Amino acid sequence: MMTARSWVGEGISKPPFHVVHHKGILEILTNTLQIEHLPPKSVDGPIRRELELLSSEASIHEWAFKENEGLSLIVPATVYPPREDTGLLFSCLSKLGKGDGRKLLEIGCGSGAVSIALAKFGWEVTTCDVNPLAIAATTGNASYNKVNLTAIEGGLNEGGNFTNQQLIESRGPFDIITWNLPYLSPVKGDEEKLGPLEDAGLVDTQENNGWGVALLQSLTKESDLLKPGGAIYLLHTNNERGNLLQSRWRAAGWATRISSELQFDDGERLTCFAAWKPHEKAARQSHDVLDSTNQYLMETDLPIGSMVTAKQQLAGRGQRKRVWDTNEGDFAGSWVLDPELMECGPGMMQLDAGVAVIDAICASQDIPLPSAHWTNCNPFSNHNLSIHWPNDVWADSGKLAGCLIEGRQTGKHQKVVLGIGLNLGIPNTEDYPSTGLSDITNSVTLEGFTDLIDTAVSSQFETGILIPPRPNQKNAVWALMTNHLSRGLSLKQDAEKLTVTSISKAGELICHDGRKRRIISDSYNLIWN
Known part of the structure; x- marks a missing residue:
């Protein structure tokens, strides 16, 4: 059993890793795993393979994380070296600017590349890894590169709990929590296994739908680990679990947005996305009856991000002041948006709101989100979920939802409101083909959809210093529009x-x-x- 310990880059009692010979590393592993006390039969193939790896010399990596700025890193066998995904994660986090003492936790530090680079940018870094050699490497590499950080042997277990949790929590709460998720599929049956230390850093868990969901469960239980207004940055690949990850975070009440992607020639795509609690500083009101939720927000002084819903609208309206009927059990809600978003134009904002509606439905069904990548728009052909220009969402049998952006200028003050109406039941109208969410699924209640659409709207439109800027979703919008156009409409x-x-x-x-x-x-x- 590995013992938990913490080495701090300042005043460490052990010599920096750079002066520890590879045989010393082998000794650390042997003592940690108490291999000398194990019967010979218990040293199976993966452990024997790992011991053979550890008898080799550690490698030296020169990692340039910015133009004319880099790190010299020693990386022993079994420790993850800086690669393309390392650069992608650092690139996303560096966009947040200088740390200025803000706190960051990196899970799975490997050689320490990202943690050390961010410490150079003024972040107060705590980093952890279940591999004791990664902690030794990170500690030594930090000392060699003249930065201070705290490295803790520990991490997340498959039950969604941190090992050495009290020590990790004592360094928080954190403004940013980040993890380059292990994404190799778990081995099955008699397939060849990696060594236990390699496995911990590279292979996804068989439990809880992967490490990304395990972290989600941990944050649900340990709500004090992340500061209010803080964000999670996760990096994943486009395998089945990766494609579903944002949908599962949305379903659990977190807003998500892609920070950046890296596409390889073989089809693999790495994605780094941020997750945060939606509209934390905003108001949320529910009314039995209103004339119009948009009109109500226009006439009240509520902060950006505030949502107002009504069980019944007496004067709901759509494009060109057309009547929007809200039947009992349907959703009618509006949000106050940041006026600066109008720079992209109300037309594109309404189309993005349509993506948010479809995102909310996908999250309810554990389906990949169209906002995560435009290729995720194709699986909706079973219901023909699509965007009907300029502001509607349609399913196979008719109109499902409508979105309306309205603005008002009073002197120098501008107010922008987004309204969304969605049929949960099947409406009784002869003006145009129409349908309801119940025609697609019976598993979503009005209360459940309200939470999902609020999260989806935050994901599309919320702004903040720790949130990535809004991406251009033209490809996703066009893909969802072609679902509608492909029916042969002229x-x-x-x-x-x-x-x-x-x-x-x-x-x-x-x-x-x-x-x-x-x-x-x-x-x-x-x-x-």
Whole structure:
């Protein structure tokens, strides 16, 4: 059994790792695992393989984390070296600016590359790893590169609990918690295994749908580990668990947004996303009856991110002040948005809100999110979930939801409100084909959908110093629009037939009339048939 201990980069009692010979590393491992006390039969293939690895010399890595700035790192066998994913994670975290004493916890430090680089940027870094050699390497590498950090032997177990938890908690609460998740699939049956230390750093757990969900469970139990307003940054690959990870965090009440991606020629895609508690400083109100949730927010002074819902709207409206009927059990809600978001135009914001609606439905069904990557839009063909320009969400049998952005300027003060209406039941209307969420699933209640859509709206529109900037989701929007266009629909304006070819950055339709390109920014006189 590995013993827990903490080595601090300042005033450490052990010599820096750089002066420890590889035989000394073998001695550390032998003493830690108490191998000399084990019967010969218990030293199985993976452990024997690991001991053979440890008899080799440690490698030296020169890692450039910025132009003209880098680290010299010693990396022993079984310790994860800096690679492309290391650079991607650091790149995302470095966008948060200088630490200025803010606290960061890295889980799975490996050689210490990310933790040491961030400590150089002024972050107060605590880092942990279940591999004692990773802790030795990180401690020595930090000392050699003249930074102070706290390295703790420990980490998350499969039950969602931290080993050496009290020591880790004593260094918090943290502004940022980050983890380059192990993502190799667990071995099955008689498949060849890695050594136990390699396994801990590289292989996903068989329990709890992976390490990303195990961390989610831990944060649910240990709510004081992350500061209010703090964020989690996770890096994963595009395997099955990775593709579902954001959906599962959304379902648990966390907003998520991609910070950056790295695509390889073989099809593998690495993604780093942030997760945070949505609208922590905002108000949340529920009313039995309102004329209009949008109108109510326009006339009240509530902070950005505030949500208001109504069980019944007497004067709900959609595009061009068309009546939006809210039947009993349907969702009707509005949010106050940051006025600076209007720089991208209300048209694109309404389309992004449509993505948020579909995201919320996907999170309820444990389906990959369209906002996570545009390739996730294809699996919805069973219900034909799609975006109908300029502001509607449709399913196979008709209109499901509508989104409306409204703004008001009073002097220098601008207010922007987003309203969303969604049918949970099947509406009784003959004006146009319509449907409800109950036609797709019976597992989502009004209360459950309210939480999911609030999280999805935060994921799309919330801003903050620890949250990545809003990405351009034109590809996802277009993919969801083509689900609708692929039914053979044509567009007419003033009796002239148009072919839709794309959308602009502002959310306008780019069309062709057979002679020239046309830009459509208004739905007036548009007919889909």
